[in-house]
Amino acid sequence: MTGPRTSFRLGYVPGVTPAKWARVWQDRSPGIPLELIQVTAADAVGLVRARELDAALLRLPIDRTGLHAIPLYVETTVVVVPKDHVVTAVEEVSTEDLADELMLHPLDDVLDWKGPPGRLIDDRPATTGAAVELVAAGTGLLVVPQSLARLHHRRDLTYRPLVDAPESGVALCWPEDGTTELTEQFIGIVRGRTVNSSRGPEPAQPSTQPPTQPPTRKSTPKTAQKSGRPRPARSPERRGGQRRRPRR
Template identity: 65%
Template structure:
């Protein structure tokens, strides 16, 4: 390898809440010679990281500006409300947005939920991040509605969460720069979509070897028992000298009689 050559690698960005462990493991099994580097990004900066070449592909939260980015939606997360364990909401299995109408619901600046109308009453100030909002919930300042993966990520013993049945979900997608759909990007798309290594978009399978017929052992003539040779054209078939209708019948000869 010369000094100008760069060894192959793959950089994968992911937003908080996404766990790419399973896909990374499959990548390492299929492409052990191409190291995969994880790049953690916030939901707000994910698109800029991809456009700027900071990652080859990434798991993002929709919606994003798809002017020059391709995206494959993968799944939608449930939305939950984070509350103190002694809050009245903790006593039920689930709530609706209307059930939170009288509560102060924090709205962090990095929120990605696509609300038409946010539930509850707004706080005086918006927390900078979801992590900051979690601290305020623990302090009894208000409640927080977030994707379930973020509630798990920021889990605290003094807090719990419950599903919000009519809240918008958070959609997770795999995204990459449209003009940089490289072979390795295609490989990773195949892994995320569950393609096998021998699928049409995966690694090409080894060519099938033609079946060989067993060779006849040397010095041994093929067994032709049970077969009858046909007579050559133009040659008469021999008949047995005894019997048959092919030859003339011979006269019967006996001993001469004596004359008296």
């Protein structure tokens, strides 16, 4: 009979950076290693289903059958171009601006296109990295999530936001029947929970403290009235004009 797991295996696809969450994990659970395993976008879901990963940070959309997925953030989509390209004269572009451009469409493209923009080159590169090299060679332009443009950065290339292109959402994914205590712990980290709120049913600290301002609104006016000087009653003569002169 095997004992409890002593590590948590987290896969992540290229461009996704789990370092900030790994640092929080290390601070909270220094005795349980977090194994960071880079996987391809095509393999990520299969590795989670096969339980070779406890969870994975991957890009949507995916086939969610038998899986949980928590969307974390959405990336900006950009077009990668040579630094001397006319596109660099503007802050952002649209797919219409690329209508006459030769465009590369790699086989590992992660964007959910109805139809990529521009004039597609028939010979599709195997990977995004290979497509970036072809952009640098002047073969065509490339549309990718911004994190992949940064991952494959070159000094002779730059990028601009593509405002009307599909966006890539990053999610945390794990098996539906594989929600362990360690999985819950990592879910709490990526959702920004505090130490208390991410470690089970223990109530948060503020709920155990007495209220700072007791509900004494009804008794306060009476107390204030008793502590002040009593108001003199107005005599009938003084009502309606207290300084009337007598008739002569």
